[in-house]
Amino acid sequence: MIERIGANLNLTQRQGTTTNNKGFGYYLQNALKEVNRLEKEADNLTKKLAAGENVDLHDVMIATEKANIALQLTVQVRNKAVEAYNEIMRMQV
Template sequence: MTNSISHIGNAFVPGIPPTGIQEAGTANPSGGPSFKELMLDSLHNANQIQLDSQQAIEKGLLGGDITQAEVFTSVKKADLALKMMVQMRNKLLEAYNEVQRMQL
């Protein structure tokens, strides 16, 4: 059995920078998406879920091929996506305000 924390090893050894810390303005070395891209993708996904919910409501009201349960599920998904985005915004504002309060 492998030790799950063995890869941490010498992350704080002098002369070796901790993993995940970058200089400002440098590219993401892992090739993954940036924080900005992740936030924008989340925002677009929440917006798309809201649009899908509106379409489901319209189909339900116009007698389309959709059940009430599907409409309800779609509305609840949109509600949860909106609540998640509000919480993400609140956490970002909280972090920003904390940085503002820091003294140099």
């Protein structure tokens, strides 16, 4: 049996017929919280490394790069949202 595209994504509840009513703001807020968590984790590991604690350098580098990539993605999403807003504002009604 071929499943529909996105069936493995948790977008709808499997038990009932109700759909997930979480909006864009909810997902945006969770994404920003995750970026913040990654930044704090990288900062914490960097401080531990600088203090001479027993932290592997590659773990610090991986955490730093994860935080950097997440921040870059966030900035690009923001830029696209601002572009879309500006495009809507330029529309004549």
